[in-house]
Amino acid sequence: MLKKITLLFLVVFIFFCFCSCERYGTEIEDMMIIQGIAVDREKDGYEVTIEMLNNKQSASADSSNVGEEMTLIYSGKGETVAKALRLIINKTGNVPTYTHNKVIILSEEVAKSDITKVLDFFERDYTTQPITLVCTAKDVKAGEVLKANIGKDISKSEVLEKILNQSSISSITPETRLIDVINTVLDETACIALPTVTLQENGETKTFFVENIAVFNYNNELSYYLGRETSESFVKLLGELKNGTLVTEDEKGDKATFIIVDGKTKYKAEVINGIINYNVKIKMYCDLNAYEGDNFKTIKNETVELFRKNIETDTESKLRDTYKAIKEQNSFDILHFGRRLLQNDKNAYKQMKNNWQNNFKNSNINVDVEVVIRRIGEESYHE
Secondary structure, X not given: OHHHHHHHHHHHHXXXXXXXXXXXXXXXXXXXXXXXEEEEEEOOEEEEEEEEEOHHHHHOOOHHXXXXXXXXXXXXXXXXXXXXXXXXXXXXXXXXXXOXXXXXXXXXXXXXXXXXXXXXXXXXXXXXOOOOEEEEEOOOOHHHHHHOOOOOOOOHHHHHHHHHHHHHHOOOOOOOEHHHHHHHHHOOOOOOEEEEEEEEEEOOEXXXXXXXXXXXXOOOOEEEXXXXXXXXXXXXXXXXXXXXXXXXXXXXXXXXXXXXXXXXXXXXXXXXXXXXXXXXEEEEEEEEEEEOOHHHOOOOHHHHHHHXXXXXXXXXXXXXXXXXXXXXXXXXXXXXXXXXXXXXXXXXXXXXXXXXXXXXXXOXXXXXXXXXXXXXXXXXXXX
């Protein structure tokens, strides 16, 4: 027994003596902690731009000795995204990790070809997080987004991630994570829709702006863009309504602004005489945010009822127009309505999926919007 205990202690002693924390790649200074990746098309391949943490600043007690920049920017070119990233590794001498990567930005030129060829690397790399956000750059190279001067000591990828998340929360654009894109590609009837980022001048600096949606065809290639108002209606039809703003008028033309505090969407898909019919019911809970009329007085019940009816009628009209516009623009099913039919009628889906683009184009929609106005500011301070 004593010999076994002695042997155990000897093994533990040898383990700690021969293991070293100096192993390459285990120290923070040896890691390439990637924050964002931008991909641009080159004549013979791709140019990849990455934003990584300035590890020396993060690890130093006195960051003044290692420069002011919170992040560093590197670029590399190669026949594939993977090779371009390997060239960046050679420039930095650091071991890459994609665990902290917040966003993948694809240029218009990249988006016009099959984006699965670019995203395949990220899907296969085991350190990539499935919740990494994916977006396209419009009217600017993707790499320029990461290089843009938006202020000192700022992670541009982190700022863009927050803007994309807020755009989703405000129901302006859908939340599009890497896993969402992959699942859409694997869906036989669905098409990809990605939020689009542009750069706007702001004095000596620039700001990110997200409001449009890039629509892809069944070959996963960029086809066209949805504008701001159409994008908001698209998000409602998609079933991702979380928040938002609505503006309506009273009988005098005075405007009232409502905040959507919650939204719920229900679907029922059925085939009648060979035509797919979608019944979409959306329920929105709203609070009055501002009102131009009545000089701070209590709002009459009939005025509140007018607001409610106006919002319902206007929203239903916009949703029908958006659905019609999506069908007329080559009928790419970015609404994932094929999946709705599969959930409601599996047999009908099997019969129609092989000619889905035409079946979707010939489909009909019935939209029913219900608005619940919760608060109108009756408990104002002057009362």
